[in-house]
Amino acid sequence: MSFAEEKAVVVFSGGQDSTTCLFWALERFQEVTAVTFDYGQRHDNEIQTARDIAADLDVEHHVLDMSLLNQLAPNALTRDDMEVKEGEEGELPSTFVEGRNLLFFSFASILASQKGAKHVVTGVCETDYSGYPDCRDVFVKSLNVTLNLAVGKEFVLHTPLMWLDKKETWELADNLGRLTYVKENTLTCYHGIRGSGCGECPACKLRQAGYEQYIQEKERELG
Numbered sequence: 001m002s003f004a005e006e007k008a009v010v011v012f013s014g015g016q017d018s019t020t021c022l023f024w025a026l027e028r029f030q031e032v033t034a035v036t037f038d039y040g041q042r043h044d045n046e047i048q049t050a051r052d053i054a055a056d057l058d059v060e061h062h063v064l065d066m067s068l069l070n071q072l073a074p075n076a077l078t079r080d081d082m083e084v085k086e087g088e089e090g091e092l093p094s095t096f097v098e099g100r101n102l103l104f105f106s107f108a109s110i111l112a113s114q115k116g117a118k119h120v121v122t123g124v125c126e127t128d129y130s131g132y133p134d135c136r137d138v139f140v141k142s143l144n145v146t147l148n149l150a151v152g153k154e155f156v157l158h159t160p161l162m163w164l165d166k167k168e169t170w171e172l173a174d175n176l177g178r179l180t181y182v183k184e185n186t187l188t189c190y191h192g193i194r195g196s197g198c199g200e201c202p203a204c205k206l207r208q209a210g211y212e213q214y215i216q217e218k219e220r221e222l223g
């Protein structure tokens with residue numbers, strides 16, 4: 001089976017970044033499939049948010065069971081008995097799941113292969129990567145080569161957010177005409193609250209700061 005140029009699989013969590021990537025892909029590719037990995041996230045609401053957005057956008061959606069990840073790498077996102085906290089200097093934050101993107105991108109690519117899709121899109125970002133080694137551009141490029149060798153096909157891994165900060169990710173959503181949708185329907189908050197979230201956790205603070213920065217700049221430009 002050869003690849004269709006116009007088909008893409010998007011790694012999709014229902015958060016701001018991957019939802020923006022989903023819109024990015026929908027604008028470029030004729031056929032888009034979203035894939036969400038269920039690894040025992042602290043909040044079932046994450047999976048439900050992904051399901052709701054995919055249904056709302058009429059996008060084919062697969063939820064794959066990756067609960068084995070919790071066996072391998074207990075961490076604050078999957079274990080109720082660990083607190084979400086930012087890492088000390090030079091230390092990884094407690095939300096880190098070792099090798100998560102390695103596994104997610106590999107499984108997404110296998111799904112893409114079965115769908116006959118050449119393109120795999122992820123919201124991975126090196127700019128504020130918090131020290132996650134598998135968020136780096138060099139990792140994605142390396143994995144792309146490995147996947148091509150593993151499957152014997154020529155995948156293209158797309159990372160539209162790789163060099164964007166949070167402000168620029170909001171700008172991208174706005175350029176795609178989806179700023180309000182992303183703001184109101186996605187879930188980034190560690191406490192499982194959609195939209196603007198709890199406003200207190202590190203994810204909410206980062207998201208909110210980027211949004212405010214973008215809106216302020218936009219207003220200045222509009223005079």
Ligand SMILES: [Zn+2]
Nearest residue numbers: 189198201204
């Ligand atoms: Zn929050």
